Amino acid sequence: MTSGSVAQACLFAAALLWPAAATADGQDWSDFNGNVMGQKYSTASQITPANVKNLAVAWSLHTGDISYGGPGKLPKTQWQATPLFVNNTVYVSTPFFRVFAIEPDTGKVKWIYAAKTMSNNPKAPFHGRNRGMAYWAAAHPVAGQPCQKIIYIGTVEGQLHAIDADSGQLCQAFGDHGILNVNQWNVINPKFPFELNQPPVVYKDMLVLGWAGIDSVWQASPPGSVFGLDARTGAKIWDFQTIPANMRSKIGTANVWAAMSVDVANGLVYLPVSSPENNYYGGDRLQDMPYATSVTALHADTGQVAWSRQLVHHDLWDLDINSAPTLVDIPKDGKTIPALVQATKMGFLFVLNRLTGEPVYPIIEKPVPKSDIPGEVAAATQPWTTSLAPTVSDHFPGISALADWAGGGQCSRDYATYRDEGRYTPPSTRGSVTMPPTAGGVEWAGGAVDPTTQTYVVNSSNIVRIYQLMARGDYNKQQKKGAAGGWQPDYGSAYASHTFNFFNAWGMPCWNPPYGTLSSYDLKSGKLLWRHPFGQVQQWGFYMPESWGSVSIGGPAITKGGLIFIGASMDSRVRAVDLKTGNVLWKHLVAAPAVATPAVYTYKGRQYVVFAAGGNNLVAPRVGDQLVAFALPN
């Protein structure tokens, strides 16, 4: 064996050991998605279908970081942060970019770190939105030295803060005295600062970081990029650009605004890449952009592309690939396939070999409708997979008789004026029925998997929106008259856009329920095990029938005990669902829709499930600041 091969062997062994070190006793929740493989799975088994009915509040706290919106006030907060449980501490970040370190069994606050933000950049938009933190721990900690365990939180202004996980103090070696200005790399069309809503993902001693921004205002906005950073210092190791070099000056985004996942053993990081600007008109970007709306695997050490698969060609629907793919090994046909499951806004579940990007279940290219917009050339075909039953139908589910009656026939009349040729009907000037639209399908939390049985669970919404375009000249005239309310300007593009829910005048959905579902699949066979309407619509306080389901944001967590824990629905309830049957076994009201995936952990022999009940006005108007942990009675 040469010295080189010895080194390789050592590296391989280290890579194998790394996940074990990161998850300690297997009861941690060390990442936004539970672990860096995006599995949202806990080995905790104390809470079972038999005893879950006894689940009760163990502790609850209110962070105080909440805004109800309204004239002259901050916009409504959107708290989508999944807490972490690491270092024998629960950590949670808030929409005001504060980090709380909390005792896991009592809910008592150990320390609070408040990121200074929104004060030094008047151009920074405040969205009151946060999706959590990342955690890194040195493989060989130096005794007595601070920052051997670090919590990272990003801000709306592109600042990444590194905080000592024990003390809550900034790590001076990172960036500029603990704060890295990621916005320094925002150099092409910097119309807005990089918004670091989503935490980076940790790979060995590196962070891999994407960013969010503002959609549909400028076509020439910042082009998508992802950074590989030194976890200790914040030094940039590599960057990856998603848009071809010759297009970056005129076309923006195709960013990675959602969580990512990592295959540590194989040194691969998986990027869910969003759509480019203009989100709804592509006549100015007819050139091939292979990484846009794709899942792309990079070699995590170098940032070089390992493989990439575009999941929507020439995206005209803002169908960002928006969740970290779920990595799981699937025994199939006598082999074990290193796979990933990419949930999508389209409701398609793409199962790929995560080393090669090749489909595990077939993907076909299917002809789709043409655009009738001058200058636009819609893709002739789109990737299609039905081996795992899509979570969303290919066709409009029909006019709701109740909504149509209540609206005096408005739904039917409006529908007759729109263009509807099924999935991937391009936007049009008269309005196109779009299902699923940008709101999904599956949103940014993605699905969960039980890696021991290869059971995959995902919640999904059935939403119909109308996509409408207006030529620039007409838009300018309307704007001068003050009649362009609700339209997105898409400056620099030949068309402005307007997207809206297909509701009647009372705000009732014009399409038939269910509005949301929870589904379970056997990844070994691709078989749908069960699908049920999930959650309840709540309007004016009234709960609609359970058979209608609810739109949902926030994902499920699976436990070894045979349960699925999930908030996500409009009705501000959190639920425990039987993994085998899909039956709801327990539910509990919390302060607002729990639009973050819950975290599951075990501490001092007791299993806890903790939800951040913060709300999101995409789901319901109610907002909250409650962090609540449930456990079985002592």
Added chain:
Amino acid sequence: MSRPSYGYGSWLIILASITGLAVSYFDYVTPETGIDQSGGVQLVLAAMALMLGAGLVVALLGPGGARSLLRFLILLDIVGTATAGYFLESPLLMGTMMIAAIGWFMSLSARAPEKSP
């Protein structure tokens, strides 16, 4: 043995409407109910206030067409509020409306109050 007057049933309706007001006010101001600050509870508050007023009028007024109309409106109020209670998932409100319904039926079977000579 004489039958009870209109009053007993009407006073039960009044009691139920006061209880309904209290329940719906609690629902309106208490975040833990999940229906606080909602339009549905505002509707119930208004319905309970109307039922209280109508109940008082029925209890205090003598027989006549207005009383029959008010009793019909009270019935609509009871059914509507009970339905709202069902969709608000408020069992207390539904229970209160059950009491109001009992009062309403009692008032049906009761005799008119005797006028003073």
